[in-house]
Amino acid sequence: MDFELTDEQQLIRDAVREFAESEIVPVAAEIDRDHRFPAELLPKLAEMNLMGMTFPEKEGGAGADYVSYVIAVEEVSRACASTGIIMSSHNSLATWPVYKFGTRAQKDRYMHDMASGRRLGAFALTEPAAGTDAAAGTTTAVRTGDGYVLNGSKMFISNAPHAEVYIVFAKTDPDRGTRGISAFIVEGDTPGFAVGEAEHKMGIRGSSTPPLYFTDMRIPKEALLGEEGEGFKIAMATLDGGRIGVSAQALGIAQAALEAGVDYAKERVQFGKPIANLQAIQWMIADSALQVDAARLLVYRAAACVAAGRPYSTEGAMAKLFASETATRVADRAIQIHGGYGYTEAYPVERHYRDAKITELYEGTSEVQRMVIARSALR
Ligand SMILES: Cc1cc2nc3c(=O)[nH]c(=O)nc-3n(C[C@H](O)[C@H](O)[C@H](O)COP(=O)(O)OP(=O)(O)OC[C@H]3O[C@@H](n4cnc5c(N)ncnc54)[C@H](O)[C@@H]3O)c2cc1C
Known part of the structure; x- marks a missing residue:
């Protein structure tokens, strides 16, 4: 059993710590006090290869190992926990499911932009009456000839409205319980998509956490992530x-x-x-x-x-x-x-x-x- 970091992991720790101390620490108290999403940090995080750390380079990622990724999240969060969750939710919750479950066409459309940090992602599962009991959500996706129509709402969605790509969960077959939920890749500028007021939170105030609303939001069938019923x-x-x-x-x-x-x-x-x-x-x-x-x-x-x-x-x-x-x-x-x-x-x-x-x-x-x-x- 080896408790030592590799030379590469140590280099990543040193580089991210230096970056976090020079670029993130100076704004950490201010973004917390003003409940301000630090949009100016996103290109800097991207330049440091922190927005798609574990994805292969051919998909736009940094090709780093997973231990390096957690070291980077640790170092960014040591400087500012708000920035830590912006980075972590983009990597783990939004980009990872595209990489893991996306078709080649979906990866071609999103992976490069997301893993390189050009487009920010978000993960939309929670609803006002469905938190821990995530399967109790009432957002529906009704199949039409060429796609789906979504209606419903989501609660506490980190990175909205700054995110451009959302992994959204909705019921395609409400009678089938967890097997009736499907996942979709939704773009933030889709007509019928709206973002509400950000919550006023106790902490991580630099990270925005608003509700989402879908009203007769039409998305193409190519937006389905995985198979129908695989969303849960x-x-x-x-x-x-x-x-x-x-x-x-x-x-x-x-x-x-x-x-x-x-x-x-x-x-x-x-x-x-x-x-x-x-x-x-x-x-x-x-x-x-x-x-x-x-x-x-x-x-x-x-x-x-x-x-x-x-x-x-x-x-x-x-x-x-x-x-x-x-x-x-x-x-x-x-x-x-x-x-x-x-x-x-x-x-x-x-x-x-x-x-x-x-x-x-x-x-x-x-x-x-x-x-x-x-x-x-x-x-
Ligand atoms: C700042 C912030 C950011 C968030 N970001 C996102 C996001 O990006 N995307 C997203 O989809 N969601 C997000 N969430 C939602 C978050 O994941 C949920 O708040 C969390 O899962 C708990 O759900 P709930 O708040 O509805 O609490 P509830 O589920 O109502 O739970 C209330 C209490 O009951 C307990 N409880 C519930 N069920 C059980 C059980 N079966 N056994 C034992 N105890 C139980 C809970 O542990 C808790 O103590 C965010 C929330 C916050 C506050």
């Missing part, structure tokens, strides 16, 4: 990988909070000495360092399973559950170490704390991850 399977397979991206996002947030706590403990003097000399502070730092390290091992292991072509559903669920709960705990401790100052915008730890919480919720809540892990353990 496509959604679950996509989320299996997406979760590993979120686990890397959580790891980046946890790492940033750990470092902030350590730096502050060394600087802040009380009773004539840095508070880092106090055992109470050292124990908090020890617990955080331990949990971040354990999270990293789980996240990298899940990514290594993907890279090796092994099953990764349970490993991804474990990585996401542990890394997301670690992010919340470590950010909480980082605020505690900062005392009252940690509760103010003068330090980034309150942002890390607000950002961390979402990683326990989206792409399957912690309860869902426990269900996946228990199912595997009880098999």
